[in-house]
């Protein structure tokens with residue numbers, strides 16, 4: 001199956017840096033690519049050849065929700081989907097399983113694609129609660145052919161600590177037993193560790209943070225994914 005490589009830029013790259021990235025970024029055939037820039041750079045990014053996703057989306061079509069953006073607004077801009085439930089949203093902005101479900105459903109209803117993020121905290125893994133946490137986070141998500149799940153163990157995000165391929169494979173197989181969809185791995189994915197992760201049977205691609213900011217390293221990740229598709 002074709003691997004999917006999604007770059008989550010987080011709060012990096014305004015429009016000027018977005019142009020510079022797309023000038024230098026190249027992806028071969030044989031890999032699906034999605035880029036998730038910050039809201040202010042979406043309009044410039046949608047002119048490029050790859051599908052563009054927002055990093056969040058509200059559940060209401062419009063209303064008194066200062067600072068939020070609706071799925072309809074994203075559609076109007078030509079954006080093709082949205083991340084929901086990233087662990088940084090859960091950790092710093094009060095995102096819950098219920099608000100993640102609402103955001104995912106609104107995005108799907110508007111015709112957008114969704115990458116829904118799940119993953120356990122370090123303490124939860126140490127306490128043997130990984131499967132219970134994943135079950136709770138995954139079971140609220142709608143089953144839909146435009147919804148993809150990203151498994152991102154929180155202890156591996158931006159820390160340089162990658163899950164071992166075996167440990168990631170085990171979590172992916174568990175998620176797929178609950179929800180029949182593509183499952184991406186996320187957490188310190190870089191050109192040096194990507195091949196071993198992407199070679200696992202249930203790892204269908206990656207959600208890449210830090211290593212997606214540099215066009216050379218994200219191009220290299222896309223080549224690795226294409227060679228394993």
Ligand code: PGA
Pocket residue numbers: 008152156157158159186187188189207208209210211
């Ligand atoms: P990272 O981030 O690749 O920088 O660890 C992944 C993510 O948060 O999506």
